[in-house]
Amino acid sequence: MWKIRDFLTKPMEGKSVQYNIVRKFLMTAFSSIVLMILGILILSLLMSEGLNSDFLVRALGFDFFSPSYFIVLILIIIIGCLSSLVVTYIIGVPVGRSLKNQLQAIRDANEKLSRGKLEYRLNVKGYMELEEISEQFNRMAQRTEKQVESLQRLINENKELMEGAEEAASSEERRKIARELHDAISQQLFAISTTVSATSKMIDNKPEEAKKYFTVIEKMVSNAQQELRALIMHLRPVNLENHSLKDGIQKLLDELDLKHENITIHTDLNNIEGLTPGIENNVFRVTQEAISNILRHSKASSFSIKLFQKDKVLTLMIEDNGIGIESSDSKKSSYGMATMRERIEEMGGRFDVISFPNKGTRIEVRVPVGVQSIFKS
Incomplete structure (x- = not known):
């Protein structure tokens, strides 16, 4: 039947x-x-x-x-x-x-x-x-x-060529850092110098008002120090020095936690298997650039970073509670964002930025990994 x-x-x-x-x-x-x-x-x-x-x-x-x-x-x-x-x-x-x-x-x-x-x-x-x-x-x-x-094969095979290209472009990077030092640190130091000079003249006549200016000076020095540390992080070597991606990011965050006590870091990092050196270095460089932007521009008190793999897709999420990307900051951050996006898209991945004024910024990176074992180094 x-x-x-x-x-x-x-x-x-x-x-x-x-x-x-x-x-x-x-x-x-x-x-x-x-x-x-x-x-x-x-x-x-x-x-x-x-x-x-x-x-x-x-x-x-x-x-x-x-x-x-x-x-x-x-x-x-x-x-x-x-x-x-x-x-x-x-x-x-x-x-x-x-x-x-x-x-x-x-x-x-x-x-x-x-x-x-x-x-x-x-x-x-x-x-x-x-x-x-x-x-x-x-x-x-x-x-x-x-x-x-x-x-991914081209990325792995051309790793040395990419390093050579970065070395050739180092002069342009140095000029960029010089401009940033002039625009940020130099201006802040000039403002500190001017404020100190004005305060020194007020100590004898207006001591109470001078004390208020000392607090302002202390904050200005702290901001300049944070800006300088962010630039130093930006200039650090790109390679992971034989560390895995998870260990490299954790080491970077540990150093950051020691030097920046005024910012809270939340982490959720997982090991990713089957990554080629090209993918590891590019994702690590994007992480480094994103954290540098948080320290220099976001004015955030905390940020979180997640690294995990699902269905052969590496996912990196970095989110802060800062001021977001405002129109006045768009030109400053556009170059860094474009560089990060280019790195990810070269690996066949996706780079998304979600930001609202005074509500923070979230960066989401997705890269397909582990397609074939022959692409391991």
Whole structure:
């Protein structure tokens, strides 16, 4: 019985959706016609002249040849219609459910691919059109996976070239740091010098007011010191010195915690397996640049950093509670943001920045990793 039901409800593999739907419709119509024919044959047999009216009265409990036989006819028609509905439900519902499940599988596959799960493959059987979509999806996923592998291979093979390019660009970096020193530290030192000079003249005549200026001077010195430390962090070497990405970031944060007692750091770092040196160095450099921006521009009292891997995708999240990226700071931060974005996109990843004035800034980095073991150093 179940084999007959499967034959009626399951789609024929290699056939089109239109073919299978027409096939189910014809089966339903055929079943309805058969039931109606059986009802008519029974009615004709009962109404044949060879049967005795008394026999029918005894068998059925009423005179079939009276006008009430039309009631029997109507009942047979109703039974036939109900039987048709039952057959339609038995055949149609599994067909619709099967088609819905296969379409849902295609939708889920697209969602997984968009989230970076490049190794996922689709296996849809039953309808010719859906099988073709499944094959095309798998070919597209395979091409995408190979492209990401190629990008990561190039990053790994060109690591030395990238280091050489950074060395060649060091002069430009030094000029940039010189400008920042002039714009930030130099101006702050000049302001401190001016304030100290004015305060020294007020000590004898207005000692109480001079004390207030000493507090201002102390704060200005602290800000200048923090700015200088952030610039020093920005100038640190890029490589991890044989440390893993997690250990390198933790070491960086430990040093930061000792030097910046006025900022709270929350960490959630996990080991990431299968990273190439190129990916590790680039992600570490982005982390370093992001923390430097927090110290120099955000005026944050705390920030958090998370590092984890899910579905072969490395995720780095850095969030602070500072002033956000305002329009006045956009030019100052655009260069650093563009550099970080370029580093991540070169590895086939995504770099997103979410910021609102006085509500902090969040940086999200996602990079596909561990596609093939041959890309390990």
